[in-house]
Amino acid sequence: MNLDSLYQEIILDHYKRPHGAGLRDPFEAEVHHVNPTCGDEITLRVHLEAGTVSDVSYAAEGCSISQASASVLNDLVVGKPVTEALQVLDSFQALMQGKGQVEADEEVLEDGIAFAGVAQFPARVKCALLSWMAFKDATTRAVEESA
Amino acid sequence: MTITAAGVDYDVLKVREDFPILGRTVANGLPLVYLDSANTSQKPRQVVEAIERHYLEHNANVARAMHTLGAEATEAFEGGRTRIAEFIGAPSRDEVVFAKNASEALNLVARVLADAGRLGADREVVITEMEHHSNIVPWQLATERTGATLRWFGVTDDGRLDLDGIEQLITERTAVVSLTWVSNMLGTVNPLDVVIRRAHEVGALVVVDASQAVPQMPVDVASLGADFVVFTGHKMVGPTGIGVLWGRYDVLAELPPFLGGGEMIETVTMERSTFAPPPARFEAGTPPIAQSVGLGAAADYLDALGMENIAAHEHAITAYALGRLQEIDGLRVVGPQTAEERGGAVSFTLGDIHPHDVAQVLDSRGIAVRAGHHCAKPAHRRFGVQSTTRASFYLYTTEAEIDALVEGLVATQKYFGG
Numbered sequence: 001m002n003l004d005s006l007y008q009e010i011i012l013d014h015y016k017r018p019h020g021a022g023l024r025d026p027f028e029a030e031v032h033h034v035n036p037t038c039g040d041e042i043t044l045r046v047h048l049e050a051g052t053v054s055d056v057s058y059a060a061e062g063c064s065i066s067q068a069s070a071s072v073l074n075d076l077v078v079g080k081p082v083t084e085a086l087q088v089l090d091s092f093q094a095l096m097q098g099k100g101q102v103e104a105d106e107e108v109l110e111d112g113i114a115f116a117g118v119a120q121f122p123a124r125v126k127c128a129l130l131s132w133m134a135f136k137d138a139t140t141r142a143v144e145e146s147a
Numbered sequence: 148m149t150i151t152a153a154g155v156d157y158d159v160l161k162v163r164e165d166f167p168i169l170g171r172t173v174a175n176g177l178p179l180v181y182l183d184s185a186n187t188s189q190k191p192r193q194v195v196e197a198i199e200r201h202y203l204e205h206n207a208n209v210a211r212a213m214h215t216l217g218a219e220a221t222e223a224f225e226g227g228r229t230r231i232a233e234f235i236g237a238p239s240r241d242e243v244v245f246a247k248n249a250s251e252a253l254n255l256v257a258r259v260l261a262d263a264g265r266l267g268a269d270r271e272v273v274i275t276e277m278e279h280h281s282n283i284v285p286w287q288l289a290t291e292r293t294g295a296t297l298r299w300f301g302v303t304d305d306g307r308l309d310l311d312g313i314e315q316l317i318t319e320r321t322a323v324v325s326l327t328w329v330s331n332m333l334g335t336v337n338p339l340d341v342v343i344r345r346a347h348e349v350g351a352l353v354v355v356d357a358s359q360a361v362p363q364m365p366v367d368v369a370s371l372g373a374d375f376v377v378f379t380g381h382k383m384v385g386p387t388g389i390g391v392l393w394g395r396y397d398v399l400a401e402l403p404p405f406l407g408g409g410e411m412i413e414t415v416t417m418e419r420s421t422f423a424p425p426p427a428r429f430e431a432g433t434p435p436i437a438q439s440v441g442l443g444a445a446a447d448y449l450d451a452l453g454m455e456n457i458a459a460h461e462h463a464i465t466a467y468a469l470g471r472l473q474e475i476d477g478l479r480v481v482g483p484q485t486a487e488e489r490g491g492a493v494s495f496t497l498g499d500i501h502p503h504d505v506a507q508v509l510d511s512r513g514i515a516v517r518a519g520h521h522c523a524k525p526a527h528r529r530f531g532v533q534s535t536t537r538a539s540f541y542l543y544t545t546e547a548e549i550d551a552l553v554e555g556l557v558a559t560q561k562y563f564g565g
């Protein structure tokens with residue numbers, strides 16, 4: 001396997017300079033997710049305003065893939081209506097679980113397409129999905145909260 | 148070739164010829180450098196062939212089959228038990244109970260001691276902060292169920308068991324002390340004699356998790372003095388699917404069964420059953436037959452090399468690795484820094500490069516290590532790290548492989564630094 005197909009420049013950039021890192025107020029839901037096989041952890045908060053994701057803040061401890069993926073998540077979902085954000089999540093998840101067979105849509109996933117290579121490393125797919133699953137969980141709770 | 152401390156020639160290259168997998172390539176044609184033996188060891192041809200021969204020529208169920216093959220299979224299965232008893236110096240083969248792995252064996256002990264009423268609200272169980280989760284969780288479950296209290300030894304900054312206060316920790320209230328012989332994360336070899344002496348002074352039973360010890364050092368359970376010793380087949384060049392619980396016969400004989408089913412009974416009526424004596428009492432259902440054959444072959448293999456020689460090789464290669472690894476700027480070994488009283492598992496951090504990323508770069512160079520918490524989260528927390536990279540060695544590990552690891556780590560730093 002070619003390392004550079006996994007560690008795309010974009011991923012390393014997000015890893016070294018993560019966007020939106022840190023926990024912020026206000027928020028409607030906070031979740032803590034762990035990857036039990038390796039111990040990677042993330043605490044993630046979601047703040048919704050009038051059906052739009054107005055902030056995703058997080059404290060993550062983990063490898064370059066999981067950190068970069070949280071950074072890309074922040075880029076992609078903040079400012080989007082919840083329904084649209086969840087569609088982006090679906091595309092990202094489909095890409096990750098596609099074993100390299102799924103074509104990435106750059107329109108939707110932007111920097112997220114850099115993770116296409118991760119799909120070919122089964123052991124790392126969970127790393128890439130950690131923050132996204134936390135986001136899904138937190139958003140569901142935040143929506144329930146406001147309902 | 149290395150000359151072992153025992154003064155005997157130990158030809159590691161010749162040993163490697165018994166392990167076909169070590170000759171294969173990975174990562175687009177690079178030779179495999181397998182440094183994950185504390186996780187599971189590779190298997191020599193001799194062990195695989197013994198299992199194959201059993202299935203192809205002698206396969207039948209044991210005990211309950213009255214035909215020729217049944218007799219052969221029973222003899223082969225029980226022969227594995229006899230061989231293991233001899234290998235660990237057990238006074239009687241009836242003290243050797245087969246389970247599916249070390250985890251199940253530890254759960255078995257914890258469960259039946261609780262069922263026997265040995266753990267009550269006023270009793271305590273003592274473990275250590277360096278245990279594998281398999282020697283933590285079963286005791287958490289057992290103490291929660293019985294109302295007993297779980298206590299533990301701490302670990303010193305240099306990765307040794309903290310024996311200060313042992314007399315306040317192990318007291319008349321202590322029912323069981325369960326600890327690892329060799330840590331799978333720190334590599335520490337624990338001073339069992341001190342702990343066993345104190346435990347027996349107060350009448351507590353001692354369970355030793357020897358999962359990382361039996362593969363790499365001579366073990367004699369009779370002189371060790373513990374009450375139970377647990378280990379797992381797949382880490383000692385044997386097959387997966389078999390673990391061993393050795394227990395003192397008088398203690399085993401007083402304990403209730405673990406799982407119910409075939410083979411573990413004396414007689415069954417619709418109302419109740421009576422149970423077979425040990426070891427059968429603790430082995431419900433069709434046992435790991437081919438695995439017992441394989442484990443016996445593994446004991447033969449290890450004895451042919453000589454456990455003293457294996458231990459000396461392990462020590463030499465660990466000393467070499469510790470020396471070479473510490474040459475790397477920013478690498479921190481978590482655990483004892485020298486090879487004294489230390490096994491061949493070395494966990495470390497490499498600056499702030501995450502262990503996953505380290506392992507990934509190493510894998511791209513054909514080098515297999517483990518990255519994560521190695522089922523020892525409390526031990527990691529003790530040293531303020533969430534995870535580490537672990538290289539672990541065995542009887543087939545060469546200095547050239549350590550050199551490849553060191554080169555790979557330097558390359559990893561370049562990859563993420565530049």
Ligand SMILES: Cc1ncc(COP(=O)(O)O)c(C=O)c1O
Pocket residue numbers: 185186248249250251279281282327329330331356358359379390522
């Ligand atoms: C010290 C120690 N105890 C227990 C175990 C559990 O062994 P198994 O997974 O075979 O049950 C291991 C290995 O993973 C170990 O290293």
